[in-house]
Ligand SMILES: NCCCNCCCCCS
């Protein structure tokens with residue numbers, strides 16, 4: 433399996449995120465992608481190629497141009513105020529407040545984000561842009577038929593980012609951008625299967641009223657888990673998209689037996705939808721030792737579900753999302769991919 437990977441991910445190296453009432457070192461760190469890359473090499477998964485550059489247009493097919501312009505210029509606006517530390521929001525337009533776009537960078541960050549865990553740094557825009565190009569390159573390789581399965585080693589992740597919203601360590605929704613690129617290239621149906629521990633609120637929101645992209649997500653129950661405010665079981669899509677959004681909220685402590693049952697149901701729904709391409713938002717924070725997550729998958733479970741994905745027999749693009757048990761991340765990610773390869 434070919435891997436698409438950009439060294440530019442390392443330009444996103446936040447110093448701190450607000451978590452548990454403190455500013456702590458970022459869990460979403462460059463070492464994550466380095467260890468995944470190293471493991472890809474170690475097992476000989478296949479060639480590793482840099483992304484092509486598709487420009488901003490495919491990004492703006494998913495994200496609002498004003499939001500993209502904000503992300504591209506945010507660090508410069510922050511630095512122009514004389515601050516050198518990472519840029520974090522600290523106030524948001526919640527209930528009773530109006531959604532009028534402010535001018536001041538501090539107001540803009542709150543306007544466009546939903547958490548204080550996603551620092552904007554000097555390198556954020558270049559890293560996020562390269563991450564989107566990484567997913568687009570994987571999508572192109574699948575669309576042209578050059579590859580049947582590709583691993584887009586994206587960092588920063590994307591599934592929490594919506595059309596004009598960043599957060600959850602995500603700025604641009606790599607999987608959504610890739611899905612839209614495939615649709616624009618002639619695909620009639622694309623399925624996105626989000627196996628990250630956290631609900632892909634951004635991906636859901638982007639495609640919620642559309643039947644041409646089926647979104648399915650297994651994740652920590654929003655009653656007890658980030659992102660809290662989306663991901664409930666009754667969210668089934670809206671308008672023409674009714675029935676094309678499937679959430680599987682699962683309780684803290686969920687292990688592979690229960691997780692696998694939901695996963696099997698999701699796979700059957702994907703098969704019934706018969707997409708031209710399957711995208712997998714591959715987060716491995718479902719792992720039992722993940723520091724910020726509460727499921728209990730073992731490393732071998734990742735190989736098991738990778739094989740199940742292969743048995744769908746679909747052109748498949750794996751898009752890297754979360755996973756914060758850093759020392760084990762390479763093993764767990766590549767287990768999915770080798771499990772897939774061995775079952776093809
Ligand atoms: N106390 C846990 C805070 C988690 N903060 C955001 C997590 C984003 C995961 C992206 S896959």
Ligand SMILES: [Zn+2]
Pocket residue numbers: 628629630715717754755
């Ligand atoms: Zn996650």
